[in-house]
Amino acid sequence: MISPIVQNVEGRVQYGEAYHGYWVQDMYALNPHFGTHQDLLDLSKAVHDRGMYLMVDTVINNLAYITDGRNPATSIDYSALRPFNDSMFFHPYCKITDYDNYPLAQTCWTGDDVVPLPDLKTEDSQVQSMLMDWIRKMMATYSIDGLRLDAAKHITPSFLPLFQNASGAFITGEVFEPSVKTICGYQKDLPSVPNYPIYYSILEAFTKGNTSSLTNQVEVMKQTCSDVTALTSFSENHDVARFASFKDDIALAKNVLTFTMLFDGIPMIYQGQEQHFSGASDPENREALWLSGYNTNAPLYQLATRLNRIRKHAAQIDPAFVDSQTFPIYTGSSEMGFRKGAEGRQLVMVLSTQGMDSGKYELDMPIGYQPGFVVTDVLNCANYSINDMGLLKEVVYADMEGRMERRILI
Incomplete structure (x- = not known):
């Protein structure tokens, strides 16, 4: 899976630039720092020539604008945003004061007063139509096979299945929640979300030695979710601290990686995990991969390679293996x-x-x-x-x- 591909805001603020792809300014232009139209076509072809799928991280909850501390309610030039170039496409400015209050989280803004993220009215039929037209064109142009939907928790739930149908592809939607009930509940609207309940139990087991936390949670997830095998299984991502920032122990890291890749669901390995990166919270956990020299002899790189072969072999001798439960x-x-x-x-x-x-x-x-x-x-x-x-x-x-x-x- 690759980062969001569309053009982001330009400029440097106190905590950096839009290197990550999540500060969207123009949904119909590609990020020139990532490459050109032809570069993306070439990447898509190279991926498919290897029998692989191309997944793209996608932002539809919001766009972005640099205000550098000025009041977001009065300082945004909406004409600079594309295709949503008018304030009528966005919710009025308000801060999310309680992320567990879903109506608030779905109508107020993420970001801050340095880089506010104007929140699209994803409940509005015109906004929905424009987003669906856009994703149809993106999927067709670049032969994209699947999407990660950023900030799915902040999007109008009833729009999620409509957007997926428009994409014609598999979508896993980001719902940053430890609650089993919440995570499993989102499978009514999307087939897949990250398995955060298992992630937190992995930390309990391998940083605190609480083994029953993980074994019990495995059973709870099976009993609560409609399909645990469709969730994404992970132990690191760009929103949480690296495992090695909690425990700098290669043996524990190998156990964590083994569980992540062979447990139910779709394994997602965050770049740098195979190099045993140890960055803590954002931005320390978003290290540049090239600083590792792309070391293919790193112990976790070698283990990930072997685990992937084992998983493929298990699926070859038993076609039902991937869909079976742990x-x-x-x-x-x-x-x-x-x-x-x-x-x-x-x-x-x-x-x-x-x-x-x-x-x-x-x-x-x-x-x-x-x-x-x-x-x-x-x-x-x-x-x-x-x-x-x-x-x-x-x-x-x-x-x-x-x-x-x-x-x-x-």
Whole structure:
């Protein structure tokens, strides 16, 4: 997935420039800092030639204007915005004072008095028609396969399915919420949103050692959402602090990445996660990837490559694998076991929250195989036999490179 592609406001403010693509000024022009019309056509073709899909981050809740501290209610020249070049297309200026108040969050403005983000009337039929015309042209021109919809929480809910139908593509909408009820409720309007409840449980498990937080949340999500497998699974993004800013432990980072890529849903890996970037809150978490030298030998890069192959292999031998649900099969004081896939072809994750300081210890775990069955840890190419009690007995430890601290068994 690539950043929003349209033209943003120009100019530098106290916290930087519109390098990220979210300060939209002209929806019908491309961001010249990202490339040209032909560059985007070439990128789309190159992606599709590799059998991949092109997803684009998209902003339709608002546009942007630099006021540099002046009153946004009186300082915006709407004629500079395209195609919404009049104040009649926007809600009157007001600040969001309570993000849990959805009517307020959907009619007041995000941003601040340096770069306010004029809030489009996405409930208005003319605004809706203009947005749908725009997305149809963008999808057709650049052969876009899917969208991330920025700030979906702030958009009129009834417009979300209309916009998706106009796009003719898969959409995952950003709803920055820890509430299971809220996240699952949005599947009435969009097929996919980020799995924030699981994200916060990942942090609880791997930064605080609260294993039951994650195993319990897996069950709650299955029981509440209409389709957990359509949500996006993530452990880092540009709105939250990097995992390494909480725990600079490569063994824990490998466990987190393993769960993220093999759990239910569509894995989303934020650029730089594979390099073990450690930036905290915005903007520290938006590091330039080229500063890493695009290191393909980085431990997490190598692990992500292997996990992607494992996921693809599991889907090849069992076409229903991706749509199957994950079941917690073990919760210990510092270990967790998860099973995904049909019986006899299941994939089992064994994860540890002990990190690099772990000593060597034995673990007995029921993983759903019959006594005498031999399973293979596909990360370390080691075989294990299920004992007469139906348990997997293994020795768990972490070496100096963070290996042997998580297993994937088939």
